[in-house]
Amino acid sequence: MRRHKRPREDLTMPEGNLRLPRKIRNSKGRVAAHDYEEAAQQLIKYSIGNFCARLASEYAYPDRMTQVAWAKEAWKEACKSHKIEMGFNSEIIQMVRD
DSSP states (O other), X not given: OOOOOOOOOOXXXXXXXXXXXXXXXXXXXXXXXXXBOHHXXXXXXXXXXXXXXXXXHTOSSOOHHXXXXXXXXXXXXXXXXXXXXXXOOHHHHHHHHO
16 A cells, blocks of 8 residues: 655645745756846745754754754745745745755
8 A cells, every 4th residue: 555645744834924935046956046046046045044043053853843943934034034024935945954
């Protein structure tokens, strides 16, 4: 008997009034920061640094749910630091986590 995969969780930001990052080029395979507009690139870089610092200082091997939560928090902190209101999508969260 085959098991069905669980549906992916929705990783978009809950506040629906924020604009999502705009892609400026199509990905060739894996998505990368340079696929997004300049403002989103800056937020991605900041978020990745924030996420890595948290891994180093709190716990190096968090479970997937914790990684997603930390990535979302890192994105929100980046937005606050850069004074930009921008939502995120699952690709952004995946980049921050990887």
